[in-house]
Amino acid sequence: MPLGGMIFITIFIAVFGTALIFLARAIGGLAKRTSAAKMEIYECGIKETEKKDSKISVNFYLTAILFILFDIEIIYMYPWALNFKDFLKDGTGALVFTSMISFMVLFIFGLWWAVKSKALEWEK
Secondary structure (H helix, E strand, C coil), X not given: CCHHHHHHHHHHHHHHHHHHHHHHHHXXXXXXXXXXXXXXXXXXXXXXXXXXXXXXXXXXXXXXXXXXXXXXXXXXXXXXXXXXXXXXXXXXXXXXXXXXXXXXXXXXXXXXXXXXXXXXXXXX
């Protein structure tokens, strides 16, 4: 795609996105909070028992973030493994292998850091 086409698409997306945001705000207006019942948390008909300022353990968030991080790294490794024979046939196997080794070193360092810093332990 020529550079002019890419610039046009970028400008079109920016203008169209901005127009949609302003249109939604103009048509929808602001939400009206007329009663306290609308502001209450509703979970399957059970009244809320916790205070709104209750704290959730950081371990839940840390475990989720680490799972997503390592899961995405594995997703990048799978297609590489499937296509590595094609890279060898093209003569670019050494370059691709070197880049994957550096990626793996970074991956293993991240896993080592997570274990060493006890990020995966719940009892501290």
